Amino acid sequence: MSSSPPSKGRPRDPRSHEAIISATAALVAEMGYAATSIGGVAARAGVGKDTIYRRWPGKPELVFEAVFTTTDQAPIPDTGTLTGDLTVLLQGLVEEFHSPAAAAALPGLLADFAADPSLKARIRSDFLAPSKERLLIVFERAVLRGEIAAGTPVDLVLDTLAGAVFFHIGLVGEHPTPQLAGRLATVIAKGIEIR
Amino acid sequence: MSSSPPSKGRPRDPRSHEAIISATAALVAEMGYAATSIGGVAARAGVGKDTIYRRWPGKPELVFEAVFTTTDQAPIPDTGTLTGDLTVLLQGLVEEFHSPAAAAALPGLLADFAADPSLKARIRSDFLAPSKERLLIVFERAVLRGEIAAGTPVDLVLDTLAGAVFFHIGLVGEHPTPQLAGRLATVIAKGIEIR
Structure with a gap:
């Protein structure tokens, strides 16, 4: 979302964000879409599920961003x-x-x-x-x-x-x-x- | 080459073909792809399942022809x-x-x-x-x-x-x-x- 103005004061940790995106892409590639879950991504990225749900409403949004907005x-x-x-x-x-x-x-x-x-x-x-x-x-x-x-x-x-x-x-x-x-x-x- | 038992020497009936294609398109539109079966198409078209399998290897081929070769x-x-x-x-x-x-x-x-x-x-x-x-x-x-x-x-x-x-x-x-x-x-x- 490069065209949006940078969101000031957003409490997002860019390292968690990157870890979540990487974990999602890796899990989908390894296990397929159906077997990829928010819980699995959270475990692999070393974050809580809440951290993911604060940023993405659900699996489709998360997978789309991880795979198709690179x-x-x-x-x-x-x-x-x-x-x-x-x-x-x-x-x-x-x-x-x-x-x-x-x-x-x-x-x-x-x-x-x-x-x-x-x-x-x-x-x-x-x-x-x-x-x-x-x-x-x-x-x-x-x-x-x-x-x-x-x-x-x-x-x-x-x-x-x-x-x-x-x-x-x-x-x-x-x-x-x-x-x-x-x-x-x-x-x-x-x-x-x-x- | 079909592995089904040979038919009684009758050539393919274009009316059956058309009935099968129409039944497939209608069933998919009504019930979705997953719920559409060769058996369901056969019943709706008034033909035996063998008649379908002699012409189409499986559901993907049948549905593709019914929907995307009109x-x-x-x-x-x-x-x-x-x-x-x-x-x-x-x-x-x-x-x-x-x-x-x-x-x-x-x-x-x-x-x-x-x-x-x-x-x-x-x-x-x-x-x-x-x-x-x-x-x-x-x-x-x-x-x-x-x-x-x-x-x-x-x-x-x-x-x-x-x-x-x-x-x-x-x-x-x-x-x-x-x-x-x-x-x-x-x-x-x-x-x-x-x-």
Whole structure:
């Protein structure tokens, strides 16, 4: 959630936070989503369950953050071109979806989202919000450079980028080539650029 | 090659086939993927379980065909432009992913694919083959019109089209607008066209 202002005075210990995130990713990769529990994560991270529940409402939120927001703290790409910036964002998605934790987490996470309408309703507004913020800044710079029009639909482009990577790696199970992020970025950038 | 006892030399009855497909889609939409069984489909379709097992190895194959190949028998679009053809293909995907049967089938189907490496290994070669064939013909015509280069990567474009629709409708749960297929088609066509 790199785009949010830093929360001042939050009593969160960054070492516990990092330990919880690492323990979650490791447990999911080793045991699968179903067998991963808040109690198991707490034990592995050396914290109390309450510490986890103060920060995450439940397992889906915790696993999503541990597995699918690994690049949210990275600097927002500013390569000078839309294609370059999208390549960097896509490379992050490729690495996330190609991780053992992602392969282990996805089916159970999708089932939990699908089974709980209140959780599903928060995918766009909560779970995808940090990625959208990053893409919005990339788009703003591309508008200033005259590459794309103001009002280019950021939600639909985000769904296309994430959906392509999810389908290719997470669903079909392709091993990503080094060129994958660049090839997808080239297609999408060209597809939305003013010409 | 089926290991079931041979039938009495009767060719496959297209009415049974259609009845089985309809019963499967209806059962999945009503009861969910987990509660749908080959026995339940057989009873609803008025056929024996053997009749189903002669055609489909198991529930994932049957449900996939019932829910996600509804447009495979439609004429391959030939509108005169790549954007037009992709719009037709995408409209079919939008309708499939927006169906009640798809929403009910997806989490369980994805879990079955993920849990069975031999099933997952057949996604590209078997499950996606008819869609790829259709896209290949659309691409061949676009190459002849000079819109795209020969060798445009059909697998990656198919993953992008299907992934975008899956993510937008199946995962995020967006209600598709009438413009969705055309907007996605315009982006992808422009993204792969020669300019």
